[in-house]
Amino acid sequence: MYEALFEKHEHRKVLPDLEGAKNGVVMRFAPNPSGPLHIGHARAAVLNDAYVKQYGGRYILRIEDTDPKRVDPEAYEMVKEDIAWLGLGITETVTQSDRLPLYYDLCRQLIERGGAYVCTCNNEHFKELKQVKTACPCRDQPVEKNIRRWEQMLDHTFKEGEVTVRIKTDLTHPDPAMRDFPAFRILDTPSHPKVKAHVYPLMNFSVVADDHLLGVTHVIRGKDHIANTRRQRYIYDHFGWKVPVYRHYGRMGIEGVVLSTSQMRLGINKGMYTGWDDIRLGTLRALARRGISPDAVRKAVLAIGIGDTDISFSWDNLYAENKKIVDPVANRYFFVPEPVTAQIDGAKPHTAQAMLHPSDASRGTRTLVFERTVLLPGRELTPDVTMVRLKDLFNVKITWNGSIPAFSYAGESLADARAAKAHIIQWLPAQDSVDCTLLTQQGVIAGACEPRVINELGNVVQFERIGFVKIDSVDNGRVTAYFTHK
């Protein structure tokens, strides 16, 4: 009784149930190896992964490389790296270019069953016939002739563009997209980087063949595949195979970035981007480089779920997830952007102890030794600022002579600084700092940071009052960091 009441208002954090999944599932992630994975891929990859983990079962990585025009040989490796980064529970991997004989065999079977025919009609002509729901002459030719033509495809008697295997569907189907769609083609060029072939299955055929052969029970993919799902049903029906359960989620746009692999590649080639991990791109490796945790990506994507509404992915939501992960672990350091040198009059040498993490004293402190001269953030020293507190050090009075500031010691009292509403700002000892370049999506910020940051190579840290950053590289004592988020 009470449970029922609670249930009502307790919003569920889990994905909706999948039909027929009680006894486990077999699912797949099926990227095309044309480049590294991006956020869009992560949605499919993580959603399927989450269901496999929820119900138990197998999770197949299937590399769909049946179009040599869209294969980047380097992508095979990149995809695997990206999947490892995401932490998917892949249980087995298949590559479609290894499986061409399987598809050929099934195609022959389908022709024998009368479910497909080998069409030599001109493509434009076929299109016209399709629009007016009319069969082309090849459609009704005897099975023997189709088999002969199929063999001629395989032995390369036919050349590229001369012939195509079509699935018999329903020519009167109201949706022209359903009518006798193609299943195999010949491609003479380019050659496939992994296999010698000239007859290639089209996606709708190889997908059905593999989903069936691999025992896939549930498919979650974008709604751009809705039409394909319907087309694929014809193939299942011809073979008498059991159809998996499908879910199609809506289209996802991402503010501010291009997700098209071909466009990213173009930009890289033009020199607009530094590479696939350019921090302005939406690839997983770009996110990784910026200090986004795979778990944050996973949570953000799961929060979106499998709704079929078109959505726009917001960075804010991803950053919020990432911050929850990163804030408790990131050590704090001072980074002074666009530093100006300030000599503090009247101050004796001090040694500042700043906490590595404000809510975890056990991590200890960093030591910053003040002698006489410090580096301060230039942009914050405007003539209306007459007092600041150097964090963990002391107060500083600023006297302006026109636009020239003079700095003098103004006591240790934190209460004074509070009373004066002075900002508590980060600083660095002039004699003990390292150059640090901070790269943001908006541009480059030159500055300096604590020498100890060098030891954080590869980690996400927080530059106090700036935001979280990933320490990307250290070169000759110079630090390069990437801005993650506030």
Add this chain to the structure above:
RNA sequence: GCUGCUAUAGUGUAGUCCGGCCAAUCAUGCGGGCCUUUCACGCCCGCGACUGGGGUUCGAAUCCCCAUAGCAGCACCA
């Protein structure tokens, strides 16, 4: 043009199947406050939505119809 899918706050999401408990959930964002030697974290308060119009009904975010908008497909891509 043809076919189909969708429509809840700035963003994401719950609720829609089985109409009343929804003057609509949660997160994020934004505004304000508290805490704090960071403009981080944490805590508190607030802002903000059922695309429009008809209909059915005692009662509609939920069912029906129309409109509008967005998206997808109609490839020898996936």
